[in-house]
Amino acid sequence: MAKATNAKTAKTTKPTILITNDDGITSPGIKALVESVKDLGTVVVVAPDKPQSGMGHAITIGHPLRLTKMNIFEGVEAWQCSGTPVDCVKLAVDKVLHGKPDICLSGINHGPNHSINVIYSGTMSAALEAAIESIPSIGFSLLDYSIEADFTGAQHYARLLVKQILGKKIDKHLCLNVNIPQSPLELLKGLKVCRQAYAKYEEAFTERDDPHGKKYYWLTGEFVNFDKGRDTDVWALKNNYVSVVPVQFDLTHYQLKDKLERSLKTK
Amino acid sequence: MAKATNAKTAKTTKPTILITNDDGITSPGIKALVESVKDLGTVVVVAPDKPQSGMGHAITIGHPLRLTKMNIFEGVEAWQCSGTPVDCVKLAVDKVLHGKPDICLSGINHGPNHSINVIYSGTMSAALEAAIESIPSIGFSLLDYSIEADFTGAQHYARLLVKQILGKKIDKHLCLNVNIPQSPLELLKGLKVCRQAYAKYEEAFTERDDPHGKKYYWLTGEFVNFDKGRDTDVWALKNNYVSVVPVQFDLTHYQLKDKLERSLKTK
Numbered sequence: 269m270a271k272a273t274n275a276k277t278a279k280t281t282k283p284t285i286l287i288t289n290d291d292g293i294t295s296p297g298i299k300a301l302v303e304s305v306k307d308l309g310t311v312v313v314v315a316p317d318k319p320q321s322g323m324g325h326a327i328t329i330g331h332p333l334r335l336t337k338m339n340i341f342e343g344v345e346a347w348q349c350s351g352t353p354v355d356c357v358k359l360a361v362d363k364v365l366h367g368k369p370d371i372c373l374s375g376i377n378h379g380p381n382h383s384i385n386v387i388y389s390g391t392m393s394a395a396l397e398a399a400i401e402s403i404p405s406i407g408f409s410l411l412d413y414s415i416e417a418d419f420t421g422a423q424h425y426a427r428l429l430v431k432q433i434l435g436k437k438i439d440k441h442l443c444l445n446v447n448i449p450q451s452p453l454e455l456l457k458g459l460k461v462c463r464q465a466y467a468k469y470e471e472a473f474t475e476r477d478d479p480h481g482k483k484y485y486w487l488t489g490e491f492v493n494f495d496k497g498r499d500t501d502v503w504a505l506k507n508n509y510v511s512v513v514p515v516q517f518d519l520t521h522y523q524l525k526d527k528l529e530r531s532l533k534t535k
Numbered sequence: 536m537a538k539a540t541n542a543k544t545a546k547t548t549k550p551t552i553l554i555t556n557d558d559g560i561t562s563p564g565i566k567a568l569v570e571s572v573k574d575l576g577t578v579v580v581v582a583p584d585k586p587q588s589g590m591g592h593a594i595t596i597g598h599p600l601r602l603t604k605m606n607i608f609e610g611v612e613a614w615q616c617s618g619t620p621v622d623c624v625k626l627a628v629d630k631v632l633h634g635k636p637d638i639c640l641s642g643i644n645h646g647p648n649h650s651i652n653v654i655y656s657g658t659m660s661a662a663l664e665a666a667i668e669s670i671p672s673i674g675f676s677l678l679d680y681s682i683e684a685d686f687t688g689a690q691h692y693a694r695l696l697v698k699q700i701l702g703k704k705i706d707k708h709l710c711l712n713v714n715i716p717q718s719p720l721e722l723l724k725g726l727k728v729c730r731q732a733y734a735k736y737e738e739a740f741t742e743r744d745d746p747h748g749k750k751y752y753w754l755t756g757e758f759v760n761f762d763k764g765r766d767t768d769v770w771a772l773k774n775n776y777v778s779v780v781p782v783q784f785d786l787t788h789y790q791l792k793d794k795l796e797r798s799l800k801t802k
Contacts, residue, residue: 289790324592324621325654332743334683354655358738359752384667387592388621388785400651400735432791432800449582458801468667471625476599477770484599485626514795516788519653524706524781533699533778534725 281372283309283434288356288397290320290377293348300419301408302341302534304427307372308434311340313346314360316353316390321379323390325397326352335359337380350390353394354517371434372398375408376422378415382447382501383467383493385455392445399443400517404433406443411505412450420455425510431457445513449505459488460509465500467493549651550576552635553665555623555646557587557657560605560615561740564643567686568675569608575701580605581627583620583657585690586738586772588646599755622659628668630717638701639665642675643689645682647766649714649769649778650734650760659712659782666710667784671700673710679717688720692777696726712780715730715770727776732767734760 269473272446275380289298293315298435302311330347340350347364349356361368386392391407398405406429410422425448431444445464449456469489476484493502540772556565560582569578584603614631616623620641643740644658653659660675673696692715700709710730716723734739736756745751746799759767763781768778 319597322594322596324590324594324660326591326593326756327589327655329589330586333740334749334751341552355754358754359740361750362566362738363739363742384784387663387667387784388594393591396654400654406578413647428800428802436798438794438798442791443788445786459799460801461792461796461799463789463792464785466785471629473600473626473629475630482601484601484798486599486629487595487622487625494607512799513786514788514791515786516656516791517786518731518733519712519780519782519784519786521710521781521783522730524783525707525730527705528728531703531705531762532726533695534727535695 273428284365284525286355286360286365287311287313288394290316290323290353290394291344292316292319292476293340295509296415297343297378297410299327299380300423301376301426302344303371304423305373305430307524309428310449311344312365313341313344314349314364315346316356316358317350320352320390322388323352324388325354325393328352328527335363353390356398357394357397362405367402368403371430372403373404373430374405376419377409378417379409379413380411380447380503381407381409381445382494383465386445386464386515394517395443396517399441402440404440404442406433407445409447410450413426418518421456422448424453425459441516445515447501447511449508453506455508457509459512460511461503462501462511462512463506464501464513465493465495465502467491467502482502550577551632552576553627553636553639554578554580554630555582555620555641555661557583558588558662559573560613562645563682564645564686566608567644568640568693569611569691571690572697573611575697577756578611580608580631581616581631583623584615586615587619587657589655590619591655592621592660595619595622600626602630613686620657621664624661629635635668635670638697639670639672640697642688642732644676645684646676646680647678647714648674648676648712648790649772650732653712653731653782654673662710663782663784666708669707671707671709673700674712676714677717680716687772688718688723689715691720694755710780711783712782714778716775718775722775724776726779727771729768729771729778730766730779731780732760732762732769734758734762734769741785
């Protein structure tokens with residue numbers, strides 16, 4: 269009984285911060301994120317046991333999942349999960365935290381997740397899954413794929429944002445897609461709230477023959493930005509701002525809905 | 536030369552219809568879809584070689600893909616692909632069609648993809664990928680998981696919609712999420728343009744012990760609809776309409792964008 273009361277008191281004073289990612293629990297990016305917000309609440313990590321980049325909003329239906337406790341971040345409860353980033357969030361809420369955290373953070377991703385990347389990104393799908401569950405969430409991505417990337421700027425802005433979101437309770441479904449330029453902290457111009465740029469990848473699969481003479485294909489592609497707006501995440505990042513795009517999970521295209529209602533033969 | 540001219544003439548009169556799915560190339564649903572639209576254009580199938588349900592917008596980055604020609608639908612060019620539904624669309628455009636089809640159809644899925652399911656659905660992610668590529672697309676899902684499901688109603692409305700979309704050129708990024716109730720054709724009340732209902736799954740992982748005493752978890756969950764609107768897909772389906780939700784890939788939450796622009800401390 270006393271224990272329950274303590275837990276409740278602790279909850280009101282110290283927020284619970286769930287952290288996940290898609291590069292896997294051993295990536296430098298998640299460590300940088302843990303370090304940057306560790307003192308702002310009780311941090312619990314539930315992250316994939318292997319890289320899960322490009323997994324989008326995949327969930328694991330056809331086979332079961334494993335959770336393994338890890339001693340990997342000093343003073344922080346951490347679990348590795350055999351599933352996708354979205355599985356991690358679902359399992360964390362149901363089987364690790366036995367309830368909702370105050371905020372869910374995902375990242376810091378090694379590589380960009382601006383513009384159309386939000387659709388393919390495991391980092392952002394984990395954050396969006398939390399938002400669906402009424403847990404405010406932020407996904408962080410650094411524009412640097414290197415294992416030796418400098419996360420100083422990303423850490424500074426992660427901390428600045430988390431403090432504000434925890435204090436403000438802006439929206440229970442809040443989900444932010446935050447990208448940080450690959451620049452020293454002193455050159456970053458600050459946070460900039462943006463819209464998602466209309467950009468896409470121009471695919472060009474690389475075709476090869478295997479030793480048995482059969483073809484196989486590697487996905488490659490060139491990123492092309494069609495959007496010249498100065499209010500987009502791509503513009504902000506080019507101009508050394510940290511881009512912040514609020515993301516929604518209502519995918520209804522309302523303008524097209526009106527148009528279709530007027531024009532579609534229904535029978 | 537004569538061949539090239541013929542191909543061009545054929546193209547202007549007969550549209551190319553790319554068909555994919557997430558249940559795999561051998562599922563009855565994709566066969567039903569092929570049969571329903573076969574005479575409306577030149578159908579080409581590129582679909583996964585195994586079930587890919589719940590894959591969301593996953594793409595394959597870490598290993599190469601295979602394409603294998605199949606003789607499975609009478610008089611229709613068909614390929615199975617070792618990747619996700621999104622991979623299928625990308626590969627079809629780059630390596631099978633060597634260009635864009637006039638329309639991309641996905642399904643008919645065995646089971647619903649209304650409301651929040653659009654986020655997890657491989658069927659809808661394939662359709663959305665086509666829309667990103669400026670290919671109008673439709674994903675079809677029947678509210679029946681059975682291998683022996685009756686696709687008659689779904690086929691009727693698939694054909695009705697495809698004919699209209701091919702004729703109208705409504706929007707190059709058009710993407711429709713179409714769900715069909717599990718009812719005989721004569722009881723279906725027609726197409727109804729809707730918005731995505733706000734609904735979600737209340738997760739409850741089933742926890743089990745393996746023969747070595749280690750825990751594992753199965754994802755299960757109960758579908759809960761929080762949305763009482765009569766303009767949603769869930770309402771339409773309950774009332775025996777075929778729901779049609781236009782879907783977008785700009786995930787920016789514009790209302791929250793305005794709010795954040797006013798309230799966020801940027802440095």
